Amino acid sequence: MKISRLGEFGLIEKIRKMTSQRSSSVIAGIGDDAAVLKVSASASLLATTDMLIEGVHFDLAYIDYYSLGWKSAAVNLSDIAAMGGVPRFCLSSLCIPHTLTVEQIADFYRGFNAMLRAHRTTLVGGDTCSSRLGFVVSVTVLGEIRKELVLTRGGAKPGDKIFVTGALGDSAAGLEVLKNRVTRSGKKVVTEAAKRLIEKHLRPIPRVTWGRKIALSQGAHAMIDISDGLSSDLGHICEQSHVGALISAEKIPLSPSLQIAAPYLDAAPLDYVLSGGEDYELLFTAPLEKVRKLRSLGIPLYEIGEITRTRTMLTVDGRGKKSPLSARGYDHFLNMSENK
């Protein structure tokens, strides 16, 4: 059977089923942003790993090595943020093609280290080898959290309000600006707005402090970071919490940059929001009675909808028209060219 028939998440589920072993030390295993592992009566270890592969996640034609290092650390820190934890340690592994130089690797680690330093995370190990194909980066981040503060994808309840911590769609739009600049001469969109979108794509900011504040407030029920697009990541919360969601399309925050650049882009802003990934804002749900407390945390919070008992995802427009929302964010195997 072709892997594309299962898709990325179907394949992960198959791996989970094939390898599942019960352990009282595993509070959350495969299926959340980070694993939550009991190491003592009060402390839990958070563990997360993500790869960035040339030709799949990045193209060296439009990402510089500093940004690549920064982003490789940021996407992993974001998964610790999504659990409400504190990042502590990091491991980095590189497969390096012979065409790369020492200076380029040094630039990579300058960016990587800037991101780690900002979040007081220490690089403690990794692996280095040659690659005959492209440049491959694999990063693991370890963090900590008290068990009772953990925010998984599985805690959302009907009636919960759904929040995001910032504007969505910028990163995917920024990638399109970069691709157009590289591949389509004569259609350059080099405005200040486009530059800001590019910046959001190349140098994402993981919401570590915000995720921590949300967890410490004990006001939220479930949380995830938006790495694969709103529709997919909300889909993970709905699936694991056995609930549905109604999203008010008009309430989704769009940055001024995306609105300014929209006429020059191939897709509508909402398409970048729903299907584009890599925004790394947090998406969380909270009951009405906790909303005031959450609003007092000093974090940007945008209420975009509500969790429903009926297990479907819907969007509603300004005129009250409801449409089904299917998870259509990035899937490594469903996006393979043979499926297009």
Ligand code: ADP
């Ligand atoms: P995220 O987008 O938050 O990084 P992913 O979608 O990459 O999460 O992964 C979803 C879940 O599946 C995570 O818990 C991850 O650790 C797990 N996972 C992914 N691939 C594998 C694998 N090959 N073996 C075991 N667990 C995996």
Ligand code: MG
């Ligand atoms: Mg995640």
